[in-house]
Amino acid sequence: MPNRLAELDFPDRVGSRLPLPVSQALVGIGCTAASFGTRALLDLLLPGAGPFALIFPFVLIATLVGRWQAGVLTMILSALFAWYFVLPVHGSFRLIVDGDGPRVIVNVLSGFAIVALAEIFRRAVRRAVEQREADVAERDLYLREFDHRVRNNFAQVTAMLDMQRRQMEPGPAQEALSEALGRVDSIARAHRALYRGDGTPGRVEMADYLNELCEALRTGLLERRSIELLLTVEPMRLERDRAVALGLLVNELVTNAAKHAFPGRESGKVQVELTRTKDALCLTVQDDGVGLPAEQPKPSSLGQRLIRAFAAQAGGTLESKSTSGGACFLCTLERRDDE
Structure with missing residues (x-):
């Protein structure tokens, strides 16, 4: 499981072809677009329901796949979209419902908390994978050395038996x-x-x-x-x-x-x-x-x-x-x- 999570690091996978900021921006924009699309589908059934609830899963995905920068970008863009298009008044950043202001602040801070926790988890997994790869490389080195010594021992035993047999x-x-x-x-x-x-x-x-x-x-x-x-x-x-x-x-x-x-x-x-x-x-x-x-x-x-x-x-x-x-x-x- 940790190996698979580490393989999700998009900047690592395209690092030889794209600069780091570009790859992170692509992840952030992609997750934001997915959030917009999901929001649009939900509005067909339940218009205006849970304006910020659908943001958090995509913020989490963006952070795990594109690191904290992608998560922050997804959080900001998605929050602005929900504020502008979902909260009353639609198509405006003006807030007319009491409590919408604090609600926006709390949800944005919650999103940033998710980014921080996801980044901590991502780094812990990455360190664990790197440590495991280092342990495997060290084990392979020891095995090669052991293999070399054992082959030499077998060769010596075989040579002694063959020499004795010939005599x-x-x-x-x-x-x-x-x-x-x-x-x-x-x-x-x-x-x-x-x-x-x-x-x-x-x-x-x-x-x-x-x-x-x-x-x-x-x-x-x-x-x-x-x-x-x-x-x-x-x-x-x-x-x-x-x-x-x-x-x-x-x-x-x-x-x-x-x-x-x-x-x-x-x-x-x-x-x-x-x-x-x-x-x-x-x-x-x-x-x-x-x-x-x-x-x-x-x-x-x-x-x-x-x-x-x-x-x-x-x-x-x-x-x-x-x-x-x-x-x-x-x-x-x-x-x-x-x-």
Whole structure:
């Protein structure tokens, strides 16, 4: 609400095109004309009723829109109009009714009081808006600094993991470091998507995030084996924690598919889809490999624990099944507000 009131400041909005006195005069004359028109319409029904009553709303509007100068101009012109055309004798400034003189003075002073109060309110709103804008600018500065530091930290962790991985002989330890590297990279990409500053604060654009994540998986994990990774994402912005959890889940499921779905094959296809229905979000990761083993992996294994933990962190339930074309994992999440 304060922002909208501040945007009503006509001199500010046309300051680059019109001098300040001109813009204020335009507001004052416009509000006076509106007051005259309203007075004329009322006189068709109730001639002479409330000669000054209709002035005050337009004085208030003029002050809020054009500052106190416009309010004073509206008050003076409207009061003169009411005095000349509404009070007896019509078409004259002569007063013949006892009490009209004091009535004119009281109404004019009341109008000036409205101008003063409206100007105080307008300035208070303006100061509040300026303070809020300064606070937002300061917060954005801190966020950019925080973003820079966190990105550096992610880069250092990634570099150390990658260096350690390269120094090790091929084997389970190297694979474990590669998986850890992929998880850190997934979180880092979600962080970058979060702090791009081009949308709702605290939310991640999932199409950009998952596109970037899948491109990294193609380059670092699938390219050497000619495994095709396809991605379909409906436009949506999710809360940061939910987005990170889904990114980690995609990273884990695609990595598992690359490791286990295509034994003895140098090619294959993995399909990732993030869609939504009226009540739910659906993340599907499906491959055209050998399918799930008849004997399911132990729930206590690290991979299974991570997959279920990521699904739970996203607020979803995970189902897995073998199809005629391979394995399919479906994570269903309840839709929240603005998703």
